[in-house]
Amino acid sequence: MARMKFVCDSERCIECNSCVTACKNEHEVPWGVNRRRVVTLNDGVPGERSISVACMHCSDAPCMAVCPVNCFYRTDEGVVLHDKDVCIGCGYCSYACPFGAPQFPASGTFGVRGKMDKCTFCAGGPEANGSQAEFEKYGRNRLAEGKLPACAEMCSTKALLGGDGDVVADIFRNRVITRGKGAEAWGWGTAYGSKQAGQPPGGKS
Amino acid sequence: QTKAPDDPAPAGAGVPSQGGIQGQNIFDVKPEVKPDASSDPDYMKQNNAQRNRVQPGNNAPMWRGVAGGIEGYSSLPRSQAPEAGVLIQGPVQYPGSRLTTAGEAWRQVRNNWIIPYGGALFLIVLGALALLFLARGPIGHSDTEAGGARIERFTAFERSAHWANAIAFVILAVSGLVMAFGKFFMLPVLGLTLYGWLTYLLKNLHNFAGPVFAVSLVIIIVAFVRDNLPQRGDLKWLLKMGGTLSKNGQELPSHRFNAGEKVVFWLGTFLFGIIAVGSGLVMDHLIPGVVYDRQTMQVTHMVHSIAAVLMMSVLALHIYLGTVGVRGAYRAMRNGYVGDEWAREHHAYWYEDIQAGRVPAQRSRPAGGAPEDIKNVRPA
Amino acid sequence: MLLTKKNGSINAAGRSPFVHSLQRGLSQALPTMDRRGFLRRSGLGVGVGIAASSLALVKKAQAVEGRAPAIGQGKIEVKRTVCTHCSVGCAIDAVVENGVWVRQEPVFDSPLNLGAHCAKGAAIREHGHGEFRLRYPMKLVNGKYQRISWDQAYDEIAAKMLELRKASGPDSVYWIGSSKHSNEQSYLMRKFVSLWGSNNCDHQARICHSTTVAGVANTWGYGAMTNSYNDMQNSKCALYIGSNAAEAHPVSMLHMLHAKERGTKMIVCDPRFTRTAAKADHYIRFRSGTDIPVLFGILYHIFKNGWEDKKYINDRVYGMDEVKADVMAKWTPDKVFEASGVPEEQIYKAAEMMAKNRPSTIVWCMGQTQHSIGNAMVRASCILQLALGNVGVSGGGANIFRGHDNVQGATDIGPNPDSLPGYYGIPEGSWRHFAKVWGVDYDWIKGRFASPAMMSKPGITVSRWIDGVLEKNELIDQDPNLRAVVYWGHAPNSQSRGLEMKRAMDKLDLLVVIDPYPSATAAMAAMPGKPEDLNPNRAVYLLPAATQFETSGSVTASNRSIQWREKVIEPLWESRSDQMIMHQLAEKLGFGKELSKNFKMQKVKGMDEPMPEEILREVNRSVWTIGYTGQSPERLKAHMRNMGAFDVKTLKAKGNVKDAQTGYDLTGDYFGLPWPCFGTPELKHPGSPNLYDTSKHVMDGGGNFRANFGVERNGKNLLAEDGSASLGADIQTGYPEFDHVLLKKLGWWDELTDAEKAAAEGKNWKTDSSGGIIRVAMKNHGCHVFGNAKARAVVWNFPDGVPQHREPIYSTRPDLVAKYPTHDDKKAFWRLPTLYKTLQQKNLTDKVHEKFPLILSSGRLTEYEGGGDETRSNPWLAELQQEAFVEINPKAAAERGIRNGDRVWLMTPTGARLNVQALVTERVGPDTCWMPFHFAGRWQGTDMLPYYPSGAAPVVRGEAVNTATTYGYDSVTMMQETKTTICNVEKVTA
């Protein structure tokens, strides 16, 4: 069965923010909520690399584990989604998430945040696939339309790959083999457990 | 054994053993390596640029930084997204967690310690109180007004402060309990939708009741602190548990508040109360000048929930004693007046002082003749 | 109960056993009322059903009042269009429901972008909402913009213009066209200005790649990118010098990074360590403005090591020996180091990489063009490539990344002050050619001009219009000063010397802005200036133009491929398409009949609009020079429908492909028929993917250098040597361009039909309206109509035939100014006196470099484009860049007590003071500051919000660098010197 994953190739990413605006556009995400963001390390000096990050749809998702109302669920494809009708806006998922993925439309006094919003892997939410309610709460459901995430589809350099983990891994592996370098896959250790990497824990890098 | 050129982390460099982000060679493709590059004694000190020069594409130093929680550049303004530049929360070890990303560590503390053991503690307290009630029943013999004389135990001001505080506390406790534990006992019964709505309501109630509680807490602390200072006889009272546990046991004499109440006051109300309020105000984003980043919130949350659980446990006793635990206590706080009988039975020293005139029987201005009112309302 | 799918990968250790059992116990013991168990995703399988009814989805984009149809009931259409934000030309499928643009999808089939976008392209749908656009015509009344009707606007503008024309002649009006216009609109704009009777028109190319176009065209024939982004996949090494492609042409990096993974080496030379540099194998930092020392430093090592391609140089290049002598004498490593600050080994490494990894390509952009010696810098780049034998080779070439989406097209056939469409120039012969095409009398056109002499005198450039207003009348080379300016798709904050622009704007009698986002110009005009500058009779009008998504037309990408945009939505609010406005305004001005006589009209919002297809056909009939003749609307549309048929590396249609709709056979075509696509559409020339490529037959897009500069100079042959002709050419030696005489001499005349003979008699290939000469030379004989000559390493008609380094007008290095002084002043240069030496010397005497010790450069951020009015009005983009900033090195910052994030004043010798945020970074060297130039809306510390037309202010406003930029213009094209000036920075106190 498909297991949806993201990989962002830091050797390719150029911090063009297409993934960010593609997401905003596709899901009409409001100002202040960034389901995806791009971070540049060593900015302006040799060794500079950029990485685009959103929810990684973790295998053992910390957000899910701490949610007081259990509003998270995981689809058969391994996508971590949540139910905004149930969410109470407590912010715990954002404290727990290593990637800073959960976003809130507000950050006011008295702990007012509004309902949590995060990357859905373009898979909508618990409402009926393709319904207006689903769109308004979670954005489009591209997976249900047979499409992949908008951010990855529009990535300027194809640094960002999103989709079935095996396929993504294949593409990435090929790329790594042709260039013979740059094999680090951003965030996979944290998001999917280090077993994934065929690496002993505590190994390398 | 020839070590694969996989650039192991330097010993003790603070790289988390597990759960931390790692730049990983997920496909077992060995990075292109200059055979001599890793034998350079400064290999591990190289920054990303230096590493890229000897081993293009090997970004290990950068990944190490990422794993360590370093902050990169993000074009989003700091004022709006203070942590946008952080790819992965840095590793920490909270008491009770492994060394891992802060979020994960917090999750471990909350989910593995606070929730189970806090919940257990609270359940144990409740159970113990129930047992106590079954075994012992209400303490004391006299009704509140028994004995005729009207002694003002709590002024109207004290009572309103107390009850405001108590109501806020109950709201906070109930909502807090639902937030922390509801998903184990209520969610399965109510189902997600209903439970979600209820918790949403309670959560917001909690957030707004908090400040109310904070204010009233300060007032009652000020109001009651004097009579909760340690006094003669407190130690003895404590050693013998006030004598209340023996079925027919005579209560040991105490001042206005007995040593047990004082412990509750100092521990439950003062210590845990201040901590819960302080941390609660931070979690409510009410303290100006604080950057409400994730780590602040994690630490605050842990402090808050621990203080809250302890406070609830202590105050459960207080509430027990204030309601069914001690005969007449509740009415004392409700109406403010007690009779001689009740005063002598529970607070002998205090009663003595009143009799001796060292403490006035009527502390508030006899405004509107409160005692008469009470008489009217509740004919003996 | 838990919706979590429990699979093996869940780390059970993460959860306490206590909780776990509690959870399980409770959830199993108690019945649940939860309905969501049913809604568990079932994955792609279910999706197929939905995908079938594919787009019957929801939409929220209820952008337009009264246009919010019930959900899911709308008619879904998919329109194929092209991003309007840069020259890469990324295709977009716009999903339109009931006339509302509800979604956009990537076009994976596009060989140019394979579905990829940058931030701007991925946010382009915002144009379909356009909340911050100008909605109605407006007029400035007592400092505030008031809504008026189109009719009132036209009547008043036309009356004022005709009055000015009467009082001061047609040259008193200045027309600033746009590189954002489609080919059809650009062409119509040049026609419009011609019929108005003036050459006073220009567009962005002037301040963008004018130096490239002039320099490159004079080197080998055509002023354009020789190869393509795609072809860079065939390169073995790429040298980027003065291009920050990762931010300015992000999708081009798709091709480059792919190539890199296959071993292509990448070198970046830039004063800044850019996002592009971060991807390079070798990075060279040098002082801004010293491209010639760097390039010739590289060339020095190439010559020294004998790495040049001697046969190629002998066969196909003129003047290389002269250049070699100059380089070997002047650009020894020590001199290179002195001028540019680059040590020898870095230069040597670049030379070696370029020489040993051939074909190697060079990429440049604004880093080279925006200098007072830009024309020479770009030629130095050309010379490097010629020396290496890289031009006319797949994987080689000069990959000049162009700017706006249609700057190439607008340069080719748009409003240029020195040329008619297709670089025909403005001598009488060209006017006659176009008079014929336009179907108007040559003498009538002549009568429209102030005098016949003005007809062939190049107009003022957009970089200098302010001097056309401010300069003393006796010093300018036309009768009147400029009194009216029409900004027709151009921002004001993109031209230098903002303080003076404000004065010029105030002095005008008439300012008309025709733009979907006229905001910066509008605000600048409405903002109070010095009272003594204000013309009491000044009138300011804003007209809402439609965007390119609200009309159709063709657009030429950087690689010369032409793509057709379908209309996505009807013009929002009261906006109208540019061609409609041109047509309507021409009618009011009295030449509407002449302008539109060849065009069929279509009704848009009930009004007549010239059909873009018809305009393109007129282009096809006239622009032979650069081969805009083969790209009929039908062919272009067929290409758009069948993008998937083209190969990503070669751009050639794969196999036999027929367009299902029309039956048009695409076989052999290159995507978008990259110009030159010679002859008539029926000739079926496939377009030219790489220019001057002799390895291909001319009918397969092959070619050779153009014979444009004579046949001989100083006894040296200017034509190509024997054996270096395009594949299969009947003439295997160099030859001049074709005309009726040559055709007859060769005995090929009789291959023309009688009708062709009639049209070709007395004509050359550029003026033969039948295309017969082209057909015979190319199809029958495999010969190139423009001849076969050598490229020129020495462009003797330019100020510096061999490119010479000269210090910028404002330099921080008096020692080098002494060694490398600038040109002498010019008197009447594009109608204006132009300062070089006197100003540079004055700066030296005044010691301005002591007060302003830092170099100030400027450029681009991915999220914004140009002056930024469009992109800063797009909240999806604006959120990502909210503050104007200046990059400053930690050392320079520390000396000034500045910390990252501080507010600072940036000051330049013009007296301007910009209040911006400091971004302290090693991206720039200690001597350099850099600002993005996309901001406007703050003016020396104050917010201009009150001066915007209400509702049409962009989301983000900031200081424009060009408020502070200084004087300085290229000695050939009048390009402004925006990449190199000087400044100082100080912390804002209190």
Ligand SMILES: Nc1nc2c(c(=O)[nH]1)N[C@H]1C(S)=C(S)[C@@H](COP(=O)(O)OP(=O)(O)OC[C@H]3O[C@@H](n4cnc5c(=O)[nH]c(N)nc54)[C@H](O)[C@@H]3O)O[C@H]1N2
């Ligand atoms: N995101 C975005 N993309 C755009 C545009 C936009 O506005 N925004 N505009 C489009 C247009 S119109 C154009 S023309 C292109 C421009 O594209 P580019 O020219 O690539 O972009 P710039 O940032 O202007 O300049 C490129 C680099 O020139 C460097 N530079 C400065 N001084 C010198 C010098 O003296 N010599 C050299 N060699 N380099 C120097 C700067 O440091 C900068 O990194 O981008 C197009 N694409």
Ligand SMILES: Nc1nc2c(c(=O)[nH]1)N[C@H]1C(S)=C(S)[C@@H](COP(=O)(O)OP(=O)(O)OC[C@H]3O[C@@H](n4cnc5c(=O)[nH]c(N)nc54)[C@H](O)[C@@H]3O)O[C@H]1N2
């Ligand atoms: N300091 C400094 N200055 C520079 C540069 C630099 O690097 N540094 N770069 C220079 C370069 S290369 C360039 S190209 C210029 C770019 O500068 P400009 O081209 O002046 O900037 P834009 O904001 O892109 O201007 C295009 C205008 O056209 C409008 N427009 C868009 N579509 C249409 C349409 O269909 N019809 C009409 N009528 N209008 C339309 C837009 O709303 C916008 O107002 O800036 C130059 N200035």
Ligand code: HEM
């Ligand atoms: C003294 C009584 C209080 C008790 C018993 C209490 C209890 C709790 C509990 C049990 C939680 C949930 C922890 C979890 O789910 O892990 C919680 C959360 C929280 N409490 Fe309290 N609390 C008290 C006072 C306050 C006060 C005084 C404030 C504010 C001023 C406050 C603000 C919060 C906030 C903001 C949260 C986080 C959840 C949210 O944002 O909804 N609490 N509290």
Ligand code: HEM
């Ligand atoms: C439903 C909840 C509560 C009930 C039924 C209750 C009941 C009572 C009663 C009956 C008394 C009087 C005891 C006596 O006469 O000695 C009392 C006193 C007091 N209560 Fe409560 N109480 C409640 C909640 C709280 C809370 C939440 C606090 C503070 C956090 C609090 C703080 C006090 C204090 C400070 C006193 C004075 C005695 C002392 O200092 O020990 N009470 N309460």
Ligand code: SF4
């Ligand atoms: S990335 Fe964060 S939000 Fe997404 S699944 Fe993992 S923990 Fe949850």
Ligand code: SF4
């Ligand atoms: S904010 Fe919402 S989703 Fe996140 S933990 Fe709280 S209730 Fe769950």
Ligand code: SF4
């Ligand atoms: S997968 Fe979809 S929701 Fe997630 S970041 Fe990408 S576009 Fe946004």
Ligand code: SF4
């Ligand atoms: S779109 Fe691709 S290249 Fe651009 S920032 Fe996102 S991941 Fe990086």
Ligand code: SF4
């Ligand atoms: S701005 Fe250029 S690179 Fe970006 S999407 Fe548009 S055309 Fe493509």
Ligand SMILES: [Mo]
């Ligand atoms: Mo440009």
